[in-house]
Amino acid sequence: MDDIQKHILAERALAAARRCFANRYTGAAFAYATGSLLRGEGTAFSDIDLVVVFSSVERAWRESFTHEGFPVEAFVHDEETLAHYIHADAESGCPVMASMVATGRVVGPDIKRAHLVQAKAAAMLAAGPQPLAGARYDMLRYQVTDLADLRGTRPPEEIAAIAAQLYQKLADLILLGRGEWTGRGKWAPRLIGRLDAQLAAEFDAAFRLAAGGEGARLLAFADGELALHGGRYFEGFRQDAPLEARRLE
Incomplete structure (x- = not known):
């Protein structure tokens, strides 16, 4: 697939993501359409990642489905649940959700709010992970x-x-x-x-x-x-179990 074909596929994927957002997530404030397809790096087998944000949800969820021939992985949140997962990723050192938000194409009506959330995610990525210690x-x-x-x-x-x-x-x-x-x-x-x-x-x-x-x-x-980290680490290693790790029969 050449660059022109990848660009055309990316635009098709973005248009499909917009329609998916409008038809499936009525009332949502905004979303981020992301993934290799949207970056112009996808193949015919790549999916669309869609981070959907409502004003409020009882709990976050993710779901997988096909829309207009594209596999879609949707992650549905409000701003509080989205912030939870962004920060949990940051603590783990693997910023999956933050990367999706920071690099996504904004979809939906509340564009201003979407860009504010996106800017926070991008700043967190730019700051780098917590020191390994x-x-x-x-x-x-x-x-x-x-x-x-x-x-x-x-x-x-x-x-x-x-x-x-x-x-x-x-x-x-x-x-x-x-x-x-x-x-x-x-x-x-x-x-x-x-x-x-x-x-x-x-x-x-x-x-x-x-x-x-x-x-x-x-x-x-x-x-x-x-x-680079002092050599093999075996002697002296210890990991304590949680205090609640017991069961009475």
Whole structure:
């Protein structure tokens, strides 16, 4: 698909999002239409992400459906529930909702209010994640250490399974450990690539080899990242259970 075709598809998706908003979410104040289709990066199989905002809802919800041939993932909120999820994402270091709001195309009648909310989300993204520190930092270091269980001889299928578990945690350590937002799924390699193309190439090569049963390069890569944070973290790790974690039979 060339750039012209992608642009045409993006405009079709935006028009469909506007009609979807008007027909399905009567009374909503505004929405943000976003996703790869709207950015001109989508394919024939991409969906529309639609963040819908009412003046008030009893509880937020999400739903999936098809509209005019486009798969749609809708996230329905009022401003309070939207703020909750934006800030929860920020605390996790993975700003999914904030990114959708900040990059979305505004749909609906209350354009002024939509832009105010959008500006807050964009400012939060620009400020970057909270510094990786304390118990959260210790847990991530421990998880990467624990999951990088690639020393010694293992069958190829176990190495591939270990790599699958390790991928996200190691990506989190790479990005959050450098003061960058992290991402889930396809966003993890994209964000690492934007940060450092060479690092992304090494990350990808190590996991490709591990998926084929060769774990030495992934182990070396993980140990290299851990070395930036004081090395492997096992000795001295402790996690206390919640006080309420008990059950009387």
